[in-house]
Amino acid sequence: MNENSFQVGGGSGGAVLASRLSEIEDFTVLLIEAGGVEPVTSTIPWFHTLLPGSSLDWKYETVPQKDILFAYDNQVSKWPRGKLIGGTSSINTMLYMRGNRQDYDRWAAEGNDGWAYEDVLHYFKKSERQNDPILATDTYHHGTEGPLHVQNPRFGTKITKSFLQAGEYLGYDVVDSNGYQQTGFSRFQTTMKRGVRWSTARAYVRPAVHRQNFHVSLKSHAHRVLFDENNRAIGVTFAREGKIHNVYCRKEVIVSGGTIGSPQILLLSGIGPAEHLDKLGIPVIADLPVGRNLQDHMGAFGLSWTVRKGSAYSLLPLFNPLTLQEYKRHHTGPFAGTVGVEANAFLHSRYSNRTKDWPDLQLFFISATPAIDGGGSFKDYFGVSQEAWDVFYKPIQFKQGFSIVPVLLRPYSRGYLKLRSTNPYDKPIIQPNYLRDRRDFDILMDGLKHAVEIGNSLPFKKHGAKIHLGKLPRCPHVRPGSEEYWTRSCRRPELRVYGVTGLRVVDGSIMPHVVSANTNAPIIMIGEKAADMIKDTWLTGWGSDFEKPFTSKNSDANILLNENDNHHVYSDQNEIF
Numbered sequence: 299m300n301e302n303s304f305q306v307g308g309g310s311g312g313a314v315l316a317s318r319l320s321e322i323e324d325f326t327v328l329l330i331e332a333g334g335v336e337p338v339t340s341t342i343p344w345f346h347t348l349l350p351g352s353s354l355d356w357k358y359e360t361v362p363q364k365d366i367l368f369a370y371d372n373q374v375s376k377w378p379r380g381k382l383i384g385g386t387s388s389i390n391t392m393l394y395m396r397g398n399r400q401d402y403d404r405w406a407a408e409g410n411d412g413w414a415y416e417d418v419l420h421y422f423k424k425s426e427r428q429n430d431p432i433l434a435t436d437t438y439h440h441g442t443e444g445p446l447h448v449q450n451p452r453f454g455t456k457i458t459k460s461f462l463q464a465g466e467y468l469g470y471d472v473v474d475s476n477g478y479q480q481t482g483f484s485r486f487q488t489t490m491k492r493g494v495r496w497s498t499a500r501a502y503v504r505p506a507v508h509r510q511n512f513h514v515s516l517k518s519h520a521h522r523v524l525f526d527e528n529n530r531a532i533g534v535t536f537a538r539e540g541k542i543h544n545v546y547c548r549k550e551v552i553v554s555g556g557t558i559g560s561p562q563i564l565l566l567s568g569i570g571p572a573e574h575l576d577k578l579g580i581p582v583i584a585d586l587p588v589g590r591n592l593q594d595h596m597g598a599f600g601l602s603w604t605v606r607k608g609s610a611y612s613l614l615p616l617f618n619p620l621t622l623q624e625y626k627r628h629h630t631g632p633f634a635g636t637v638g639v640e641a642n643a644f645l646h647s648r649y650s651n652r653t654k655d656w657p658d659l660q661l662f663f664i665s666a667t668p669a670i671d672g673g674g675s676f677k678d679y680f681g682v683s684q685e686a687w688d689v690f691y692k693p694i695q696f697k698q699g700f701s702i703v704p705v706l707l708r709p710y711s712r713g714y715l716k717l718r719s720t721n722p723y724d725k726p727i728i729q730p731n732y733l734r735d736r737r738d739f740d741i742l743m744d745g746l747k748h749a750v751e752i753g754n755s756l757p758f759k760k761h762g763a764k765i766h767l768g769k770l771p772r773c774p775h776v777r778p779g780s781e782e783y784w785t786r787s788c789r790r791p792e793l794r795v796y797g798v799t800g801l802r803v804v805d806g807s808i809m810p811h812v813v814s815a816n817t818n819a820p821i822i823m824i825g826e827k828a829a830d831m832i833k834d835t836w837l838t839g840w841g842s843d844f845e846k847p848f849t850s851k852n853s854d855a856n857i858l859l860n861e862n863d864n865h866h867v868y869s870d871q872n873e874i875f
């Protein structure tokens with residue numbers, strides 16, 4: 299095998315990076331992924347609500363939250379994360395969002411050179427294949443040649459139009475929130491290609507996996523990064539099929555385990571707060587605040603309206619065999635939709651500076667209530683307690699309706715992640731400290747007021763919209779949304795980890811501040827940009843000082859890195875439908 303081997307673990311960020319690096323024939327890339335291939339259910343958009351909590355999910359949860367989340371089992375919030383190739387991009391809701399120009403300008407202003415909006419826009423466009431003919435004409439903001447298909451969903455409900463009309467009625471613009479102006483109302487675009495989920499596995503890994511220099515090892519759980527005596531990252535220890543393997547690389551180790559996986563791997567490798575590592579008996583390689591400064595977009599669920607039959611999302615067509623036929627033949631119909639998650643608004647709370655187009659609230663519009671399936675998958679998805687279900691949701695079960703969910707775009711509260719033990723299979727302790735900072739509470743409450751104003755507005759009256767003000771035990775309907783964002787201050791602008799060499803992190807956890815929107819597309823952008831940075835390092839000879847002679851006789855790489863094994867492990871022949 300070629301001596302130049304990079305090793306990454308990968309989902310949204312990692313899959314992009316690995317695929318792009320393998321474009322260079324002289325690089326050999328090993329992608330180590332704990333999960334397996336994408337099953338058919340992951341490719342059909344409708345199933346996205348059933349994937350969290352399934353065997354494709356790491357099933358993380360927070361520690362119980364003090365004084366909030368009373369509607370949720372044990373006051374914990376579920377944190378689903380994809381455990382399969384493509385990572386969370388293979389189980390998420392597929393909404394295509396980039397965040398705000400000012401998010402990136404703030405990153406740059408804080409010393410992260412090369413990460414301003416004008417710098418990263420190129421990488422958003424490089425990844426994007428915009429399928430909407432009108433948006434595609436905005437070539438300043440949109441790309442049409444990238445591997446990531448972005449399309450308008452092929453299925454939606456009538457009532458979403460009323461949401462956009464409500465926006466206009468209240469004086470807002472209907473916008474392309476990934477274009478010139480974020481503030482306003484818009485329908486979601488999705489990462490789909492002709493009604494099929496377009497994860498980073500499909501967009502980036504499958505088209506590249508035939509390359510002789512690209513190796514993917516699935517069902518391979520990375521335990522830790524290996525360092526030499528000079529604190530240079532030289533390899534990775536991982537387990538596959540019950541066997542432990544050590545693989546060594548000559549250039550760089552890149553950790554892309556996501557916002558929980560990456561800090562866990564770093565901590566297990568001895569990179570983290572010394573006092574935490576000392577307690578667990580892990581030798582400290584670099585004393586860095588890994589796992590500190592956790593941020594999460596928190597959302598307030600529970601605001602729902604019932605409407606007359608026929609306006610909003612209905613589960614009935616799903617019981618008709620013709621619906622599945624339609625999807626199989628044409629990739630259209632309810633199975634091609636996002637189960638009512640159809641539009642959103644980016645708005646300013648009264649605490650936000652309205653002279654800037656940098657809203658602090660995102661309001662999701664869902665053309666269904668969480669009670670639509672009578673306590674089936676939605677209750678489990680959100681982790682709603684039986685008590686809260688009976689008191690609050692049961693009175694509207696099976697009824698058609700809609701929900702508006704305000705989400706904090708730039709939370710002030712900070713939490714942390716710690717190891718529970720030195721066992722790489724033990725889930726880490728996740729403490730997001732939701733609403734610990736009073737400002738988050740105030741902004742979210744303002745978001746609820748916006749939501750009520752929108753849902754009660756004239757355009758919804760024609761559907762007979764009636765707000766559901768059910769009782770809830772103790773605290774009201776505040777709960778976290780399911781997206782997470784970590785930041786750690788130990789990364790440099792080139793994504794290298796301070797205090798060691800040969801190690802970078804490329805995933806959602808490198809964001810110095812979480813962006814003001816959903817994070818999949820921004821993390822794909824990070825993967826694209828990281829690939830160029832790493833190519834630059836090695837192709838211009840800058841990295842040669844760090845290059846390490848490849849010690850093939852100590853490495854288990856040969857076990858994994860042969861052509862047959864690679865094709866056995868992950869194949870692009872494996873087509874859906």
Ligand SMILES: Cc1cc2nc3c(=O)[nH]c(=O)nc-3n(C[C@H](O)[C@H](O)[C@H](O)COP(=O)(O)OP(=O)(O)OC[C@H]3O[C@@H](n4cnc5c(N)ncnc54)[C@H](O)[C@@H]3O)c2cc1C
Pocket residue numbers: 307308309310311312330331332333350377378379380381382383384385386387389390391392393394395518519520521554555556557559560563780781782804805806807816817818819821
């Ligand atoms: C339910 C849900 C819905 C969402 N919906 C949207 C949406 O609609 N739009 C949007 O923009 N964002 C959405 N997000 C967020 C977005 O999808 C994620 O932020 C993004 O995919 C994370 O990318 P990542 O590269 O940081 O991590 P991931 O994509 O999670 O990748 C991490 C990868 O590393 C692997 N890994 C972890 N630990 C190890 C280990 N020890 N060994 C080997 N491999 C390991 C994992 O299996 C995974 O494949 C959603 C998130 C969730 C949970």
